[in-house]
Amino acid sequence: MDHNQPYAATEETRMLRDLVAKFVERDLMPIEPTVLKREASGGGFKLSAEEEETLLARCKELGLWGLDVPEEFGGANLPLLSLAAVEEEMARACVPFTIPPDSPNLHMMLQVASPVQRAKYLDPYARGEQRSAMAISEPGAGGDPAGMTTRAMREGDEWVINGRKIWVSNVPRADFIILMARTGDGKRQDGITAFIVEKGTPGFVIERAIPMVGGRTTYELVFEDCRVPHENVLGELGRGYAPMQLRLNVRRMQMGARCVGMARRALEMMADHAQNRVTWGVRLADRQAIQWFAADAVMEMHACRLMVEDLARKLDAGADVRTEASILKVRATEMAQQVLDNAMQTLGAMGVTKELPLQLMHQQVRLMRVYEGPSEVHRSAIGRRALGGKV
Numbered sequence: 001m002d003h004n005q006p007y008a009a010t011e012e013t014r015m016l017r018d019l020v021a022k023f024v025e026r027d028l029m030p031i032e033p034t035v036l037k038r039e040a041s042g043g044g045f046k047l048s049a050e051e052e053e054t055l056l057a058r059c060k061e062l063g064l065w066g067l068d069v070p071e072e073f074g075g076a077n078l079p080l081l082s083l084a085a086v087e088e089e090m091a092r093a094c095v096p097f098t099i100p101p102d103s104p105n106l107h108m109m110l111q112v113a114s115p116v117q118r119a120k121y122l123d124p125y126a127r128g129e130q131r132s133a134m135a136i137s138e139p140g141a142g143g144d145p146a147g148m149t150t151r152a153m154r155e156g157d158e159w160v161i162n163g164r165k166i167w168v169s170n171v172p173r174a175d176f177i178i179l180m181a182r183t184g185d186g187k188r189q190d191g192i193t194a195f196i197v198e199k200g201t202p203g204f205v206i207e208r209a210i211p212m213v214g215g216r217t218t219y220e221l222v223f224e225d226c227r228v229p230h231e232n233v234l235g236e237l238g239r240g241y242a243p244m245q246l247r248l249n250v251r252r253m254q255m256g257a258r259c260v261g262m263a264r265r266a267l268e269m270m271a272d273h274a275q276n277r278v279t280w281g282v283r284l285a286d287r288q289a290i291q292w293f294a295a296d297a298v299m300e301m302h303a304c305r306l307m308v309e310d311l312a313r314k315l316d317a318g319a320d321v322r323t324e325a326s327i328l329k330v331r332a333t334e335m336a337q338q339v340l341d342n343a344m345q346t347l348g349a350m351g352v353t354k355e356l357p358l359q360l361m362h363q364q365v366r367l368m369r370v371y372e373g374p375s376e377v378h379r380s381a382i383g384r385r386a387l388g389g390k391v
Helices: 011-040 049-062 080-090 103-112 115-126 241-276 288-316 322-352 358-368 375-387
Strands: 132-135 151-155 158-168 176-182 192-198 204-211 217-229
Touching (some): 011 080, 151 176, 158 192, 241 322, 241 358, 322 358, 322 375
16 A cells, blocks of 8 residues: 555546646755755745745646636636645645645635626636735634624725734735625624725734744734725625635645645655664664554554545535534644654654754644634534534
8 A cells, every 4th residue: 555645536636646746856845954944043934035936937837826726717627636636745845835826715706706806806816916815713703703703884885894803824915815704783604794805905904923833924903994895795795604614624625635745744754764763773663663653644644635535525516514624624633743743753853853844844733723623613513413413
């Protein structure tokens, strides 16, 4: 069994996986040491403008652009199963680079954007010419997005938004954000509406940057009488919760695939070290403790990849995947955390240096266990459905 290969992929997906794997080996891995050194010295977990431009040009040259974007926007219109394969391969390198565009927001906009919004925002975004961000969480409503209090009140042809958002990624580089706000008098998700808010809109304030573990940064946003035109309502009034969930579930599928990719890298590093490191006359690869580390990694990666494949297929089919998305979100993040930890332990002191990517990946997976729904919230949701006979 080759634990680096998918099990039921189409020829198209296999060819794409091979192409992305070569891109990772030839273009991402060589700059990983520079990225790690930059982060370790306080320069941030980021690419220089020159590095990013080089990678974007390489992606265009290889046709790695808009992979799951509809053909009308210049994309390849590939299924999410293919996107999962891409995410897994990309995650093997600890380099902050994403093949444009940001797919979860793409899928939300494809589902509900009006003709005007498709032309003004979705088209340049889908072509990779603009960037977006998503503002859901609030200081008092993180793991429970339906408990948000940010409000939008209609005044003529405009909506006036007041409130705060927190833990928002990609804000400084975003041309627009998708903002979730309460618009009705209904309770919980019934009154939530999505709005497109452009960068630079008066009343839209980036309050502060919040450094996170794993080299990431999120932002707190303030909206003070922020006015947006009615045509920027994304989807139906008071019904923004369902398309938001689609966006979250696509993200959770991507996260599961990325966790498998990071675990693969950790296992490769563990295996290489265990084959060559000898202690008291015995290779680490011949010690049961290390063999069990490797066995657990292979078994869990296999299970998680099958979960990713199952979720991707069901998302493509438009099925209700709330339970499957929750299962994958919890299982994959906890799997990757354990595999990375075991790899660090196997490599000893070298495993916990900032010269290797393991510590940074470990921190990033730790962050994953919180965002897009904490593990405990997902477990409770799975448990409620199971006890109610709805799984």
